[in-house]
Amino acid sequence: MAMAETAPRAAVGQSFERASFTGSASEYFGIWIVNVLLTIVTLGIYSAWAKVRRMRYFYGNTVILDRAFEYHATGKQIFIGRLIVIAFLVVINIGTAIFPPIGIVTPIVILVALPWLIKRSLRFNARVTSYRNVRFDFVGTAGGAFVAILLGSFVAFISFGILAPLASRWTWRYVFNNLRYGDRPFSSDPQIGRLYRVWLLPALIVFLGSIVFGFIAFVVIIGAAAVMRDSAELTSTQVTMLSIAGLYAGVFIYFILYGIAGLFYRAGVRNVAWSAAELDGRHQLFSDISRLRYAWIAISNVIVTVLTLGLMRPWAAVRMARYVNEHTGIRINGDPGEILSSIEASGAAISAEYMDMEGFDFGF
Amino acid sequence: MGIATGEWHPANSSRAIPAVLREDGILLVAAEEERVLASAVPERTEISPRVGSIPRRVSFPDGSVFETRDNDGIDTYLRGKRGARSGLIHRLEQFHPRLILMTLAVILLATTIYRFAVPVLVEVAVLVTPPFVPELIGSGTLASLDRTILKPSELPEGERQPISEGFSKLATHSKGGQGAYDLYFRDGVIGPNAFALPDGSLILTDDLVKLANGDREMILGVLGHEIAHVEGEHSLRQLYRAAGVAALVMLIAGDVGSGVEDILTQGGALVALSYSRAAEAEADRRSVELMRAAGYDPAALARFFVVLEDKLGDHGDASILSSHPGTPQRQQDIRNYAAELERRLQAR
Numbered sequence: 001m002a003m004a005e006t007a008p009r010a011a012v013g014q015s016f017e018r019a020s021f022t023g024s025a026s027e028y029f030g031i032w033i034v035n036v037l038l039t040i041v042t043l044g045i046y047s048a049w050a051k052v053r054r055m056r057y058f059y060g061n062t063v064i065l066d067r068a069f070e071y072h073a074t075g076k077q078i079f080i081g082r083l084i085v086i087a088f089l090v091v092i093n094i095g096t097a098i099f100p101p102i103g104i105v106t107p108i109v110i111l112v113a114l115p116w117l118i119k120r121s122l123r124f125n126a127r128v129t130s131y132r133n134v135r136f137d138f139v140g141t142a143g144g145a146f147v148a149i150l151l152g153s154f155v156a157f158i159s160f161g162i163l164a165p166l167a168s169r170w171t172w173r174y175v176f177n178n179l180r181y182g183d184r185p186f187s188s189d190p191q192i193g194r195l196y197r198v199w200l201l202p203a204l205i206v207f208l209g210s211i212v213f214g215f216i217a218f219v220v221i222i223g224a225a226a227v228m229r230d231s232a233e234l235t236s237t238q239v240t241m242l243s244i245a246g247l248y249a250g251v252f253i254y255f256i257l258y259g260i261a262g263l264f265y266r267a268g269v270r271n272v273a274w275s276a277a278e279l280d281g282r283h284q285l286f287s288d289i290s291r292l293r294y295a296w297i298a299i300s301n302v303i304v305t306v307l308t309l310g311l312m313r314p315w316a317a318v319r320m321a322r323y324v325n326e327h328t329g330i331r332i333n334g335d336p337g338e339i340l341s342s343i344e345a346s347g348a349a350i351s352a353e354y355m356d357m358e359g360f361d362f363g364f
Numbered sequence: 365m366g367i368a369t370g371e372w373h374p375a376n377s378s379r380a381i382p383a384v385l386r387e388d389g390i391l392l393v394a395a396e397e398e399r400v401l402a403s404a405v406p407e408r409t410e411i412s413p414r415v416g417s418i419p420r421r422v423s424f425p426d427g428s429v430f431e432t433r434d435n436d437g438i439d440t441y442l443r444g445k446r447g448a449r450s451g452l453i454h455r456l457e458q459f460h461p462r463l464i465l466m467t468l469a470v471i472l473l474a475t476t477i478y479r480f481a482v483p484v485l486v487e488v489a490v491l492v493t494p495p496f497v498p499e500l501i502g503s504g505t506l507a508s509l510d511r512t513i514l515k516p517s518e519l520p521e522g523e524r525q526p527i528s529e530g531f532s533k534l535a536t537h538s539k540g541g542q543g544a545y546d547l548y549f550r551d552g553v554i555g556p557n558a559f560a561l562p563d564g565s566l567i568l569t570d571d572l573v574k575l576a577n578g579d580r581e582m583i584l585g586v587l588g589h590e591i592a593h594v595e596g597e598h599s600l601r602q603l604y605r606a607a608g609v610a611a612l613v614m615l616i617a618g619d620v621g622s623g624v625e626d627i628l629t630q631g632g633a634l635v636a637l638s639y640s641r642a643a644e645a646e647a648d649r650r651s652v653e654l655m656r657a658a659g660y661d662p663a664a665l666a667r668f669f670v671v672l673e674d675k676l677g678d679h680g681d682a683s684i685l686s687s688h689p690g691t692p693q694r695q696q697d698i699r700n701y702a703a704e705l706e707r708r709l710q711a712r
Binding site: 022023026027028029030031032033034035036037038039040041044047050051053054056057059060061068070093096097100103104131132133134182255259298299301302305306309310311313316317320340341342343344345 | 373376377378379380412415416417418419421429431453456457458459460463466467469470471473474477492494496497613615616617618619620621622623624626627630
């Protein structure tokens with residue numbers, strides 16, 4: 001939350017602009033419910049086109065410097081991407097039925113192909129996004145994706161999250177340093193010290209949370225054991241049944257603790273990575289999300305969505321988009337009108353093959 | 365006459381020129397005052413479909429783009445050009461009392477899918493699952509359980525031998541035959557317990573054998589119940605069910621938010637660990653059949669629930685912590701089924 005206090009101020013020759021979200025929950029509800037209905041009625045086929053309408057709505061309402069972003073993927077592209085995945089699964093299934101060892105090789109093949117898929121997916125998503133008629137592009141390699149995402153997650157996992165800031169640094173550097181807006185590159189080099197500063201609070205949440213709940217569990221077990229010693233029938237059965245109940249409760253509590261800590265961490269890392277990012281080496285991006293507010297919005301969104309069996313999901317999505325957009329912006333070094341007018345599309349984004357045939361667009 | 369005002373971009377450029385879109389004879393023209401910036405016959409231009417009130421794009425064949433927020437102006441033009449058919453989806457999406465009907469339709473359809481389509485999908489998935497999948501799950505689970513919460517059994521061989529023999533007898537009468545099942549004796553923190561893995565491995569804990577206090581038939585009744593879980597592929601079904609529901613929700617709702625996604629995927633994994641009420645009842649009945657076929661007391665499983673009831677004080681109709689139906693009800697059901705089976709077989 002240190003970020004929130006130092007709200008960026010316009011300096012000489014700099015203009016500072018926040019993004020905004022112009023959509024509304026009532027408008028999105030109509031789009032969403034029609035998406036759901038048509039997806040069901042068409043046995044899932046419409047879901048590709050539904051995704052396009054949803055993305056166009058959110059991109060088209062993300063406005064900065066009076067102009068909105070645009071999403072250009074077509075339902076057909078995304079549908080083809082999904083067909084390829086389904087065809088692959090069917091082939092694998094038939095293949096393993098005929099020749100079982102294929103089933104053992106498949107997970108290895110998928111793991112090897114994953115960095116390539118991640119790269120393709122990031123590239124697809126960048127290339128179908130435009131702002132002021134100029135498309136974004138992504139030039140990262142599969143090798144980069146392997147280090148930034150797979151190796152990063154592995155390192156974070158085996159170190160129990162202690163090395164998570166390192167992984168976050170790799171990931172965000174991979175994403176920003178390979179991102180292009182027209183002929184201008186993005187760059188970001190989030191400082192490891194800053195990342196550890198935002199890591200501290202979530203780490204404390206997990207650590208102190210475990211101690212508190214561990215202590216409560218300890219008291220409960222001791223108490224229960226004392227009660228049982230007094231009552232004549234002490235069976236090992238009762239103790240084990242209690243410990244199984246405790247095990248379930250423990251898993252549940254850890255799930256919640258990690259969930260909350262994850263929200264704080266995600267918001268903190270986003271602030272650090274975005275605020276360290278620049279467009280064209282001179283225009284600084286920034287993000288000043290309040291971690292507490294972000295976590296509150298995310299948690300209350302989940303609760304409201306679940307309690308209304310999903311019907312309030314459009315409201316929740318719009319609420320989150322509005323908050324995140326309003327706390328994201330750019331500091332343009334110079335006259336924004338002039339600078340934004342001088343950017344031209346370039347590279348792969350204007351050549352004939354700029355639109356990938358298939359929409360591999362898995363989130364990561 | 366102008367259709368809409370907005371901005372025009374040259375091809376591949378972010379430069380923006382304030383412009384008007386208008387019809388000029390048969391041509392669609394983007395113009396700055398009187399200067400024509402781009403023009404084409406309408407058939408060669410592309411107008412992006414309306415979504416909410418986001419800006420519209422009119423792309424010209426030369427790659428230049430006219431962008432406007434005047435959605436109504438564009439819609440009026442399109443209606444005149446193409447008739448009422450344009451923008452059907454957008455009209456459906458508008459905030460209108462009709463949305464209430466659509467919401468009701470969605471609720472009805474979603475319930476129908478959950479009730480009827482999910483079970484069918486689960487059956488199909490079970491049918492196409494190659495046999496090595498349950499093998500892999502089974503051996504993997506047993507190995508990791510052995511490393512964590514299970515210890516080798518401390519029961520004397522003399523006590524284990526008769527149970528194994530009885531178990532083989534039960535297994536001979538099951539669908540897969542004797543070879544499809546393996547019984548493993550284990551000790552550990554999980555208390556009096558017996559459970560089956562999808563590959564036909566059954567794990568029986570020392571505590572359960574002790575709880576039986578020499579009543580071997582009772583133990584066999586429990587094992588019969590577990591064999592039934594394997595026969596019915598209950599754990600595989602439960603796994604597919606949880607995964608299927610999560611996948612369907614994500615496909616249909618499109619975007620449920622990362623929080624709900626986590627609950628669906630990870631919570632689903634927890635749900636997959638427990639059996640459903642229907643599966644328990646089915647396994648109880650199958651235990652009765654197997655026990656009878658092997659020449660044991662068909663209702664021996666009921667005695668297990670009597671003991672559980674005594675030891676654990678489970679007098680409720682349904683326990684809260686698990687999906688196991690309340691034991692008093694189950695005992696009754698088991699005895700009723702045993703009697704019914706007896707009558708049916710004698711009448712034959």
